[in-house]
Amino acid sequence: xxxxxxxxxxxxxxxxxxxxxxxxxxxxxxxxxxxxxxxxxxxxxxxxxxxxxxxxxxxxxxxxxxxxxxxxxxxxxxxxxxxxxxxxxxxxxxxxxxxxxxxxxxxxxxxxxxxxxxxxxxxxxxxxxxxxxxxxxxxxxxxxxxxxxxxxxxxxxxxxxxxxxxxxxxxxxxxxxxxxxxxxxxxxxxxxxxxxxxxxxxxxxxxxxxxxxxxxxxxxxxxxxxxxxxxxxxxxxxxxxxxxxxxxxxxxxxxxxxxxxxxxxxxxxxxxxxxxxxxxxxxxxxxxxxxxxxxxxxxxxxxxxxxxxxxxxxxxxxxxxxxxxxxxxxxxxxxxxxxxxxxxxxxxxxxxxxxxxxxxxxxxxxxxxxxxxxxxxxxxxxxxxxxxxxxxxxxxxxxxxxxxxxxxxxxxxxxxxxxxxxxxxxxxxxxxxxxxxxxxxxxxxxxxxxxxxxxxxxxxxxxxxxxxxxxxxxxxxxxxxxxxxxxxxxxxxxxxxxxxxxxxxxxxxxxxxxxxxxxxxxxxxxxxxxxxxxxxxxxxxxxxxxxxxxxxxxxxxxxxxxxxxxxxxxxxxxxxxxxxxxxxxxxxxxxxxxxxxxxxxxxxxxxxxxxxxxxxxxxxxxxxxxxxxxxxxxxxxxxxxxxxxxxxxxxxxxxxxxxxxxxxxxxxxxxxxxxxxxxxxxx
Numbered sequence: 001x002x003x004x005x006x007x008x009x010x011x012x013x014x015x016x017x018x019x020x021x022x023x024x025x026x027x028x029x030x031x032x033x034x035x036x037x038x039x040x041x042x043x044x045x046x047x048x049x050x051x052x053x054x055x056x057x058x059x060x061x062x063x064x065x066x067x068x069x070x071x072x073x074x075x076x077x078x079x080x081x082x083x084x085x086x087x088x089x090x091x092x093x094x095x096x097x098x099x100x101x102x103x104x105x106x107x108x109x110x111x112x113x114x115x116x117x118x119x120x121x122x123x124x125x126x127x128x129x130x131x132x133x134x135x136x137x138x139x140x141x142x143x144x145x146x147x148x149x150x151x152x153x154x155x156x157x158x159x160x161x162x163x164x165x166x167x168x169x170x171x172x173x174x175x176x177x178x179x180x181x182x183x184x185x186x187x188x189x190x191x192x193x194x195x196x197x198x199x200x201x202x203x204x205x206x207x208x209x210x211x212x213x214x215x216x217x218x219x220x221x222x223x224x225x226x227x228x229x230x231x232x233x234x235x236x237x238x239x240x241x242x243x244x245x246x247x248x249x250x251x252x253x254x255x256x257x258x259x260x261x262x263x264x265x266x267x268x269x270x271x272x273x274x275x276x277x278x279x280x281x282x283x284x285x286x287x288x289x290x291x292x293x294x295x296x297x298x299x300x301x302x303x304x305x306x307x308x309x310x311x312x313x314x315x316x317x318x319x320x321x322x323x324x325x326x327x328x329x330x331x332x333x334x335x336x337x338x339x340x341x342x343x344x345x346x347x348x349x350x351x352x353x354x355x356x357x358x359x360x361x362x363x364x365x366x367x368x369x370x371x372x373x374x375x376x377x378x379x380x381x382x383x384x385x386x387x388x389x390x391x392x393x394x395x396x397x398x399x400x401x402x403x404x405x406x407x408x409x410x411x412x413x414x415x416x417x418x419x420x421x422x423x424x425x426x427x428x429x430x431x432x433x434x435x436x437x438x439x440x441x442x443x444x445x446x447x448x449x450x451x452x453x454x455x456x457x458x459x460x461x462x463x464x465x466x467x468x469x470x471x472x473x474x475x476x477x478x479x480x481x482x483x484x485x486x487x488x489x490x491x492x493x494x495x496x497x498x499x500x501x502x503x504x505x506x507x508x509x510x511x512x513x514x515x516x517x518x519x520x521x522x523x524x525x526x527x528x529x530x531x532x533x534x535x536x537x538x539x540x541x542x543x544x545x546x547x548x549x550x551x552x553x554x555x556x557x558x559x560x561x562x563x564x565x566x567x568x569x570x571x572x573x574x575x576x577x578x579x580x581x582x583x584x585x586x587x588x589x590x591x592x593x594x595x596x597x598x599x600x601x602x603x604x605x606x607x608x609x610x611x612x613x614x615x616x617x618x619x620x621x622x623x624x625x626x627x628x629x630x631x632x633x634x635x636x637x638x639x640x641x642x643x644x645x646x647x648x649x650x651x652x653x654x655x656x657x658x659x660x661x662x663x664x665x666x667x668x669x670x671x672x673x674x675x676x677x678x679x680x681x682x683x
Contacts, residue, residue: 002128003061005042007146011062013071018042024068028354030055038127053250054338057148067319067355076146078259078266082278083110091156091220095283096167100190101202103225103284104166105257107265108156110218112136112274121271136212136219139267141243148338149223149252149260150244152192152200156218158210161195164220166202166283173198176208177240189234190226203231203248204240219274221264223257253338254287287337295348296330303346304353305362316355317348377477377577380515381460384479384573387514391507393456393481398439400462401429409556410530411435417465419473432464432473436480437530437568441552444482445560453564454485454499456507460573478547479573481507484566501535501551504567508539508549516581517541521610522549530556531568539571541579547571587654594625594652595663599671600683605634605643607678612645615677621666623658626650644683 005018014021022032022044030052034045046061054060059075066073087108095104116122117138125132130141140151156162169185175198176182183201185191191198199210203226212219232249235241261280269276295317301307314324314331321336335342342348353361374382385395401424408418411434419432433439436459447455458481464473483504490496505522512520522537528548536550549569557566603612609629616627631646638644651658651666674680 001046001048001056001061003044003046003058004124004127005044006040007058007124008062008065011058011074011076012066012069013074014065014069016069018044021065025061025064027357027359028064028068030061030064039123041127043127050250051341053247053252053340054148056247056250057144058146060148060338063319063321067316070315070319073319076263078262080262080266080269080276083275085277086279087277088279088281090277091159091162091164091281093164093281093283094166096165097190098285100168100227100230101166101224102227102287103254103257103282104164105223105261105283106164106281107221107223107261108218108277109221109265109268109272109274110156110277112217112219112268112272114212114214114216114272118271134212134214135272136216136268139264139271140221142267143260143264144243144247147256147260147263148247149256150203150247151260151264152206152222152244153212154199154206154210154220154222155212155216156220157216159194159199159220160197163195164222165193165195166224167191167193169198175199175201177201177205178208178211179205179240180208183238183240186237188230189237190230192222201234201238201240202226204235204238204245205242219268221261221268223261223264225252225254225257228252251340255337258282290334290337291343292332292334293342293345293348294330294332295345295352298329299345300349300352303349306353306356306360308352308356312356313352316352320351320355377574380577381573383514384460384511387510388458388481388507391456391510393458393483393507396440396443396457396459398436398443398459398461399429400433400464401425402431402433402438403428404431406438407431407434409559410437410441412529419464419466434463434465435570436461436463436478437482437570440480440482441556441560441566441568444484444566445562448484448562448564454489456483456485456499457481476572477574477577478570479511479576480568480570481511482566482568483507484562484564498565499567500565501567504549504569508569508571512541512576515576515579516584517576517579518582520546521614523610524608529553539569541575544575546575590652590654592653592655592657594650595658596648596650597663597667598630598646598648599667600631600644600646601671601674601680602638602642602644602683603674603678603680605641609645612647612674612678615673616649616670619669619673621669623651623653623662623666624649625652 008014018035022035026032031047032044033047036043048055063073090108091106093104093106095101114134114136117132117135121138121142122132125138125141128145132138136153140153144150168187169189169191171187173185174182190202192200192202198207200206226248228249228251231245235245235249265276297310310326310329310331314326317333318324322333324331324333333348418434421430424430440457440459443457444455460479462475463478464475467474483499485499487497487499487503488494509520521540523540525536525538526533528536530553531548531550532553538545539547539549547570552566552568613627628648629645630648632643634643651663671682
């Protein structure tokens, strides 16, 4: 919004320089982007927020300046000499849809002389970026810039029947606007018509056939209030945006049409001559009454930390145009017709504090009765993020809206359990996700397509399924990991090693370790649809299944056009966060040495390492510190269906050095147990 400094000085007494005015306006919430000199005037470029359409005029900005400077606002003087003939005797107005046009006023001026505008008017308009057309059109633009009310003038003699009908357009009805372009209309658009045809798009642009020309003698002046949503829809549909539509679609002042019409009429009579017919045809629906708003000084202090005198708060609000009554330590105010943004107590608090000065607000934080703490689970989330990022993973945050077909391929949820969006932003993403893997695989695909071959990412987020008989869906917090590429970057010292399932498994174990959980176990399975048969596992914590991990299934590899192995895992993070953490135990550094014993056993290939490790740990040998698998062999010389596992066991006693007899006894217990449970043979 461009504002003339000299014009503001006509409306309020200002003893500040243009740049000081700009600074003061910025401090109360109207950011002034630039101050430019224009002849003997200065133009302020103000960046207004969408909730303040009342400041899309010099009168609105002057009201703000008057409040800041505690000066009275000077309204423009309006003097009209009316003829004895009444406007209602020569024209009529019919409003067929009062929801789209709650108020429409019309006034007739006869015998005008259309021509160039005086120099002062041309210069003022040009300084504000407006092109001079003729004196009548220039006056309507001038009043719009002054009062914020768009006006339109018709050549009265070109209106069929000398009447105005405000109605919805007929389907496929056409009109040629002032820009010379013909537009096809629809029934949801508002038009201003005469007895035969549309003559203007209400609140947007006039029609070419009824516009003011050099031959115009009689003028019908329109000032109206139009529904903002209707103007916005029509403007966007037709691709026509004007100064008028910009103001109407943000919300004009319902009470302004009469004042603006009188102001424009007085200027037309002064600058164009002619006879002003008596009275105005004013067709209006009763507006909704504004509810009183109470402002308590105690509430103001609680919100701002500042004190303000009741009389000062009342002065500020009154100068801004509100009707104020005070009582005790509170006041009651009714917002004016031009302030659609004021409806609750906090709105009044904001009005007072911005005039008092945001710079008066204290920078200290409010006091608290106790120290702050993390929300439940947040400590675990932070620990998980720290651990995974240390392992080279990057956190991803994807949309919760997903493609139904892709999501179905990556989850075991039933189709009836998926949540459909009633109004999706994107038709291809019309469901709420039941798994995090879809978004992560899309991220992997984008990285690979851009040449990044080594990618490790994770996401913590909610997944959604419907609950039978329940109104609200079930929200489950999951954590998912996806990794592909090399274990390390290739350099002159180290050969590149491909990231494999055991690296991936180690990351999942480190995740559990970061949450201080008992050991998680991996059980091979073949029936997870999105994982490679024979390269998939169910992850368990105690006796409870908490997720799945493995290599991506070949059919999904083909769908995404992946050419290198992709490892994926998804766990119920909510269960992990609620699981009972291991108690932290502290003990002195060991004084006695460890003893290492290795054994190699021959077992069926169907028996996995997790089962063997779990069996040994279940013996609860106090001196057994660690168990490690260091070799797996499945050569041709071994019996069919067998493989060899080499284990290293570490023993240590806290109170003495272990003897061979001690070690042999514990080793014999381990070997005997493995032989009895798995049929293991020593090699």
